[in-house]
Amino acid sequence: xxxxxxxxxxxxxxxxxSILETMVPQxxxxxxxxxxxxxxxxxxxxxxxxxxxxxxxxxxCAEICPQGVHVLKPGYKYFAAPHQNVCIGPACKDTGHYCxxxxxxxxxxxxxxxxxxxxxxxxxxxxxxxxxxKMAETGAPPPPEYGYEYECGNSGGGFDRIRFKFPxxxxxxxxPDDIDTSLELNRRNDGRPQxxxxxxxxxxxxxxxxxxxxxxxxxxxxxxxxxxxxCTGEGGYMERxxxxxxxxxxxxxxxxxxxxxxxxxxxxxxxxxxxxxxKPGLGGHLLADKVTPSVARMRETxxxxxxxxxxxxxxxxxxxxxxxxxxxxxHINRHALVSAKVSTPSDVDMVAVGSYSAGxxxxxxxxxxxxxxAAPDIAKKNIxxxxxxxxxxxxxxxxxxxxxxxxxxxxxxxxxxxxxxxxAIALGADGVVVGTGELVALxxxxxxxxxxxxxxxxxxxxxxxxxxxxxxxxxxxxRIINLYNAWRxxxxxxxxxxxxxxxxxxxxRTDLLMHLDYSNDTEQAR
Amino acid sequence: xxxxxxxxxxxxxxxRPRIGKIGxxxxxxxxxxCHNCVKKACVFDRYREEMSYIRGLREMDAVFFQxxxxxxxxxxxxxxxxxxxxxxxxxxxxxxYWTPQIIETTWAQAESAKxxxxxxxxRGRFSGLGFDSMWTDMSEIVRPTRDGIHGREYISTAVDIxxxxxxxxxxxxxxxxxxxxxxxxxxxxxxxxxxxxxxxPNLLPVIKIVAAQTGVIAIIDSKDWQLAxxxxxxxxxxxxxxxxxxxxxxxxxxxxxxxLVEISDDGNAxxxxxxxxxxxxxxxxxxxxxxxxxxxxxxxxYARQPFVEVLHLVADDNGNEIGEKNPRFIKDMVRxxxxxxxxxxxxxxxxxxxxxxxxxxxxxxxxxxxxxxxxTINLPLLIALECTLCRDCNDGQSCPALIGEIDIKYGVGRxxxxxxxxxxxxxxxxxAMGIREVRRLRGEVGRALFFEDLEExxxxxxxxxxxxx
Numbered sequence: 001x002x003x004x005x006x007x008x009x010x011x012x013x014x015x016x017x018s019i020l021e022t023m024v025p026q027x028x029x030x031x032x033x034x035x036x037x038x039x040x041x042x043x044x045x046x047x048x049x050x051x052x053x054x055x056x057x058x059x060x061c062a063e064i065c066p067q068g069v070h071v072l073k074p075g076y077k078y079f080a081a082p083h084q085n086v087c088i089g090p091a092c093k094d095t096g097h098y099c100x101x102x103x104x105x106x107x108x109x110x111x112x113x114x115x116x117x118x119x120x121x122x123x124x125x126x127x128x129x130x131x132x133x134k135m136a137e138t139g140a141p142p143p144p145e146y147g148y149e150y151e152c153g154n155s156g157g158g159f160d161r162i163r164f165k166f167p168x169x170x171x172x173x174x175x176p177d178d179i180d181t182s183l184e185l186n187r188r189n190d191g192r193p194q195x196x197x198x199x200x201x202x203x204x205x206x207x208x209x210x211x212x213x214x215x216x217x218x219x220x221x222x223x224x225x226x227x228x229x230x231c232t233g234e235g236g237y238m239e240r241x242x243x244x245x246x247x248x249x250x251x252x253x254x255x256x257x258x259x260x261x262x263x264x265x266x267x268x269x270x271x272x273x274x275x276x277x278x279k280p281g282l283g284g285h286l287l288a289d290k291v292t293p294s295v296a297r298m299r300e301t302x303x304x305x306x307x308x309x310x311x312x313x314x315x316x317x318x319x320x321x322x323x324x325x326x327x328x329x330x331h332i333n334r335h336a337l338v339s340a341k342v343s344t345p346s347d348v349d350m351v352a353v354g355s356y357s358a359g360x361x362x363x364x365x366x367x368x369x370x371x372x373x374a375a376p377d378i379a380k381k382n383i384x385x386x387x388x389x390x391x392x393x394x395x396x397x398x399x400x401x402x403x404x405x406x407x408x409x410x411x412x413x414x415x416x417x418x419x420x421x422x423x424a425i426a427l428g429a430d431g432v433v434v435g436t437g438e439l440v441a442l443x444x445x446x447x448x449x450x451x452x453x454x455x456x457x458x459x460x461x462x463x464x465x466x467x468x469x470x471x472x473x474x475x476x477x478x479r480i481i482n483l484y485n486a487w488r489x490x491x492x493x494x495x496x497x498x499x500x501x502x503x504x505x506x507x508x509r510t511d512l513l514m515h516l517d518y519s520n521d522t523e524q525a526r
Numbered sequence: 527x528x529x530x531x532x533x534x535x536x537x538x539x540x541x542r543p544r545i546g547k548i549g550x551x552x553x554x555x556x557x558x559x560c561h562n563c564v565k566k567a568c569v570f571d572r573y574r575e576e577m578s579y580i581r582g583l584r585e586m587d588a589v590f591f592q593x594x595x596x597x598x599x600x601x602x603x604x605x606x607x608x609x610x611x612x613x614x615x616x617x618x619x620x621x622x623y624w625t626p627q628i629i630e631t632t633w634a635q636a637e638s639a640k641x642x643x644x645x646x647x648x649r650g651r652f653s654g655l656g657f658d659s660m661w662t663d664m665s666e667i668v669r670p671t672r673d674g675i676h677g678r679e680y681i682s683t684a685v686d687i688x689x690x691x692x693x694x695x696x697x698x699x700x701x702x703x704x705x706x707x708x709x710x711x712x713x714x715x716x717x718x719x720x721x722x723x724x725x726x727p728n729l730l731p732v733i734k735i736v737a738a739q740t741g742v743i744a745i746i747d748s749k750d751w752q753l754a755x756x757x758x759x760x761x762x763x764x765x766x767x768x769x770x771x772x773x774x775x776x777x778x779x780x781x782x783x784x785x786l787v788e789i790s791d792d793g794n795a796x797x798x799x800x801x802x803x804x805x806x807x808x809x810x811x812x813x814x815x816x817x818x819x820x821x822x823x824x825x826x827x828y829a830r831q832p833f834v835e836v837l838h839l840v841a842d843d844n845g846n847e848i849g850e851k852n853p854r855f856i857k858d859m860v861r862x863x864x865x866x867x868x869x870x871x872x873x874x875x876x877x878x879x880x881x882x883x884x885x886x887x888x889x890x891x892x893x894x895x896x897x898x899x900x901x902t903i904n905l906p907l908l909i910a911l912e913c914t915l916c917r918d919c920n921d922g923q924s925c926p927a928l929i930g931e932i933d934i935k936y937g938v939g940r941x942x943x944x945x946x947x948x949x950x951x952x953x954x955x956x957x958a959m960g961i962r963e964v965r966r967l968r969g970e971v972g973r974a975l976f977f978e979d980l981e982e983x984x985x986x987x988x989x990x991x992x993x994x995x
Contacts, residue, residue, distance in 0.1 A: 040601035040602060041601060041602050041603070041604070041606070042600065042601045042602070042603065042606040043601070044597065044600070044601065081605070081606050114609070114611065115600070115609055115610050115611070117611075117612045118547075118548050118595060118610045118611065118612050119597075121649035121650070122649060122650055122651050123647070123648065123649060123650075124649075155650075155651050155652040156651050156652050156653075157651070157652025157653050158652050160652065161652075274666055275664065275666060277647075278647055278648070279958075280664040280958055281664035281665065281957060281958025281959065281960070282954065282957065282958055285643065287643065311957075311958075312666065342666055343664055343666065345663050345664045345665060345666060346663050346972070346975055347666075351666050368648075368661060369647055369648045369652075370647055371646060371647040372645060372646065372647060373645050374643055374644070374645050375643065375644070375645075376641045376642065376643050376951065376954055377631065377641075377642040377643065377644055378641070378642070378886075378887055378888050378951045378954060378955060379954065379955070379958065380644075380647065380648040381648050381650060381888065382661055382662050382888045382891075382892075382955065383661065383662050383663075383664050383955060383958050384661060384663065384664045384975075385661055385975050385980060386652065388984070388985075389980045389983075389984045392984040392985075392987075392988070393983070393984060413647075414647060414648075436646065436647060444646075445596075445597055446646045446649070447594060447595045447596045447597070447646075448644045448645050448646040448649065449570075449594050449595075449596060449644075449645060450644075450645025450646060451643050451644055451645040452643070453569070453570070454569055456645075457569035457570070457594070457596035457598050458596060458597075458598060461645060467569065510988045513988070513989075514989065515985050515988070515989040517985075517992055517993055517994075518985060518986070518989035518990050518991065518992055518993065519989070519990035519991045519992075519993065520989050520990055521990045521991075522987075522988065522989060522990045
C-alpha cells in the first residue's frame with residue numbers, strides 16, 4: 001500500500017544508528033532464576049496435615065519429611081506452624097516418607113484443603129493458581145508429584161477442551177538448547193527495526209492507577225530479562241519507567257491519558273488500544289476510589305472522579321481514519337512498530353485485514369474473556385467472542401488474503417499458561433500477550449476486588465500507599481522472571497516433543513491439536 | 527433538549543442479614559492475642575463490621591457472611607487460625623437455573639441501582655445452556671453516538687406495542703381507516719404476573735407504583751385485581767389486566783383507562799378482542815401463548831389472524847418449553863416464531879413479547895436479539911425483595927424472607943433500582959454493539975454470536991463433527 005509518508009528507508013539513512021538509544025541508560029536485568037518464596041506467612045496448600053492431641057512431640061515427622069513440612073525448631077518443645085505448601089500430598093505414600101503412616105502415635109491426618117472450594121474459579125482453577133505460584137517461586141514447572149492439574153482450566157470449552165496430539169516419540173531428537181522460542185515482530189519489510197523478542201509473548205497493558213507502580217516496574221524488569229516487552233496501559237507513561245523504555249510498549253488509548261509526543265518517541269513499539277476484551281466497545285474504566293492524587297496527576301485529571309474513557313477514538317470511523325492515525329504515530333516516532341489492539345467482534349477478520357492495510361505491524365486480538373482492573377460484569381461475560389474462535393478466523397482470513405506473513409498476529413484474553421500459549425500459536429497466532437498470569441505470580445488469587453475501594457487487598461492492583469508496599473520490585477520481578485522461565489521450559493518441551501526447532505513452526509498447526517468435544521476425524525485432523 | 531428517560535433511584539439496604547458467598551472460619555482457642563492482629567488490617571474492615579453486626583443481632587441463626595475472599599487474613603494470621611469457607615446458605619440459594627450468582631447480583635442491583643462492576647477477567651464457564659450459548663457482538667468502529675459511554679443518553683430504549691402496518695393507504699391526506707393503536711413504553715420490559723405460588727397479597731400495590739414510576743406496564747390477573755388496592759385510576763395507563771377464558775369482561779371505566787390488555791389463547795380470542803375493542807377502540811390486546819409443545823405453531827397461526835396485534839410468548843419460569851422432557855429454550859422458540867413471521871412478511875403485523883427465564887439484564891438484550899420486541903419479567907422483581915426462591919410460599923408456608931411484611935417504600939425502591947440497573951446495562955451492551963435504538967435490536971442476529979455457529983465455523987472445520995448434539 002502506498003504510504004503518504006516519505007519512504008522509511010530514506011529517513012533511516014539520514015539518521016544515526018544510535019537513534020534508538022534513549023538519554024537514560026537502559027536497565028539491565030539478568031535472566032537469573034532464583035527462589036522467590038511466597039510472601040505470606042501462611043501459604044495456601046492443596047493438602048494439609050492435621051495434628052491431633054495424640055501427638056507426643058517425638059519429632060519423627062520432622063525427621064522423615066524430605067520437603068520440610070513439619071517444623072520443630074531446636075530448643076522448642078512444640079511444633080511451629082507447618083509449611084503446608086511444600087507437602088506433596090497423597091503422592092507421598094509411595095515414597096517411604098509418608099508421615100501419616102509413619103507417625104508412631106497416629107496423630108497425623110492428611111486432608112484436601114477445604115479452602116480449595118473457595119479459591120479460584122472455572123477459568124483459573126485452584127490447581128492452576130497454586131501451580132502458577134509454584135512456578136513463580138521456583139522458576140520451573142511444578143514437579144508432577146504435587147499433582148496439580150494446571151495445563152487446563154475447567155471452563156468446559158475452548159482451550160480447556162483442546163489437547164495436543166503428541167507423537168509417541170519426537171520425529172527428531174532435539175536438545176532443549178536447540179530450540180528457538182523467539183518471535184519476529186516486524187514482518188512488513190518497511191525499513192523499520194526488526195524487533196525480535198526471546199519468547200513468543202509480552203506483558204499486557206496495565207495502567208498506573210489500575211495497578212501499582214511496583215507492579216508495573218516488576219513487569220518491566222522481567223520484560224528486560226526475557227528481552228520482551230511490557231505495556232504501560234492507558235494511564236500515562238511514568239518517568240520511573242525510563243530505564244525500561246526499550247522494553248516498553250506505550251499505549252495510545254481512547255482516553256489519551258498522558259500521551260505526548262515525547263512518550264511516543266521513547267519507545268520501540270506503540271500500541272493503539274481500540275478495544276479491550278473484558279469490556280469491548282466501552283472504553284477504559286477507572287472508578288473514583290482509585291483515582292488517587294498521584295494517579296490524577298499522571299492522567300491530568302481530578303482526584304476522586306471516575307474515569308471512563310470514551311469509545312472509540314473520536315477521530316477514527318473508518319479504515320482510512322485508522323491509517324491516518326497510524327501515520328501520525330509513525331511520523332512522530334520513525335522507528336517504532338505500531339500495534340493495533342482490537343477486540344473480537346464477528347467481523348474481527350475484516351478488522352485485522354483493515355489494520356494490516358492501515359499499516360500496522362502487529363494486530364493484537366483481545367478476546368472476550370480478557371482480564372481487567374474494572375469492567376461491568378455484563379460486558380465481561382457477554383460481549384464479543386472468546387479468543388479461540390477469533391484466532392482461527394483471523395489466521396484463516398489473513399492467509400486467504402495473502403497477507404498472513406506480513407503481519408504479526410498476537411492473541412490475548414484468557415491465556416493462562418504455557419499450554420494456552422502453545423495452543424494459541426497452533427491455532428494460528430504468532431505470539432500472545434499475557435496479563436493475569438503475571439499478577440497471579442505476584443500473589444493475585446482472582447478475588448476480583450480490584451475495581452474499587454482502596455483497590456487490591458493483596459497490593460497488586462492498587463495505588464493505595466499502604467497496600468502497594470506489600471512487596472518490592474526486586475521480589476516482584478523475580479517472581480515474574482521465574483514464571484516466564486517455567487513457561488519457556490514448558491513451551492520448549494512441547495516443541496521438543498513435536499521435534500520442532502522453532503516456535504514459528506508451530507504456528508497454525510491445527511493438525512497437531514484435537515478437541516475433546518469433536519470427532520477429530522477430518523482429513524487434516526488425521 | 528427533550529426530556530430523557532431517567533429512573534430516579536436511591537440506595538435501599540436489605541432488611542435481612544446479607545448472604546455472601548464466603549465466610550470466615552475462626553478457631554479462636556489457639557489465638558496468641560498478638561498486637562498485629564490481621565483482623566484489624568482487613569482492607570474491607572469486615573471484622574469490625576462483624577462485631578457491630580453481632581451486637582445488633584435479633585436472630586441467633588444469622589451468620590455473618592460478607593467476606594470478600596481476598597485470603598489476606600488467612601495468610602497473615604500469626605497462628606494460622608483463620609480459614610475461608612463456602613457459605614452453605616449461599617450455595618442453596620435459588621435453583622439450577624436461578625443460580626446463587628444470579629440471586630446475589632440481583633440483590634446487589636436492587637440495593638444500589640448500579641451496574642455490577644468488578645475486577646479481573648470473566649470467571650465463569652466458556653459457554654452454557656440457554657442464554658449462555660450466545661454472545662452479543664460489539665463494533666470496533668460503528669458507534670451509536672460518537673461518545674461511547676458518555677453518549678448513552680442518546681440511546682433510545684423505547685418500544686411500541688401493537689401493529690405496525692407495512693403499507694399505509696391515504697384518503698385525502700390522512701391514513702385511510704386511521705392508524706392501529708400503539709402503546710409506547712420507555713424500555714422494552716413489561717412486568718408479568720408472578721407465578722401462581724408466589725403471589726403474595728401485598729405485592730400488587732407495590733408493583734403498580736413501580737410500573738408507574740418506571741413508565742413500564744404491569745400485567746395483573748383479573749382474579750387478583752382487587753388486591754391492587756383502591757385509587758387505581760391514576761395507575762391504569764401502566765396496568766394491563768389479564769383475562770383468562772373464564773374471566774368476565776371488565777367494566778368500561780377500567781378498559782378506557784388502560785392501554786393494554788392481555789387475554790388467554792383459548793378459542794374465543796377473536797370474540798374477546800372484538801368485545802374489548804368495542805368498548806375501547808384505542809386499547810391494544812395481547813394474546814398470551816403458553817409455549818408448550820404446540821406453542822410455536824399456535825403463535826405463528828395467531829400472527830396470521832388479522833385480529834391479533836400482540837403475542838405474549840411465555841415459557842416456564844426457567845425459560846423452558848412447558849411440559850416437555852427435552853424442552854426447547856425460550857430464545858430458540860422465539861427465534862423460530864420470529865423467523866417464520868419474517869419469512870411470511872408478517873413480522874410487523876404483531877409485536878412479540880417474550881417471558882419466562884429472563885433472569886438477568888443480559889437476557890433482555892439477548893432475547894430481543896433473538897426476535898422479541900420486548901421481554902416480560904416477574905421473578906427478578908421478587909428476588910429484589912430478598913426472595914431466595916425457596917418456594918416455601920408455594921407450599922403455603924410463611925415466607926422466611928418476610929416479604930409479606932415489607933413496606934411500600936422498600937418494595938418500590940428495590941424493584942425500581944433493579945429496573946434502573948437493567949436499563950443501564952441494556953444501554954451498555956447496546957452502546958458496545960453500536961445500536962442506537964432498541965427497536966433496531968430486535969432480531970438483529972448480525973449483532974449476536976451464537977455458540978453453535980461459531981463452533982461450526984471454527985472448531986467444526988478443524989476437528990469434524992461435534993459430539994452429543
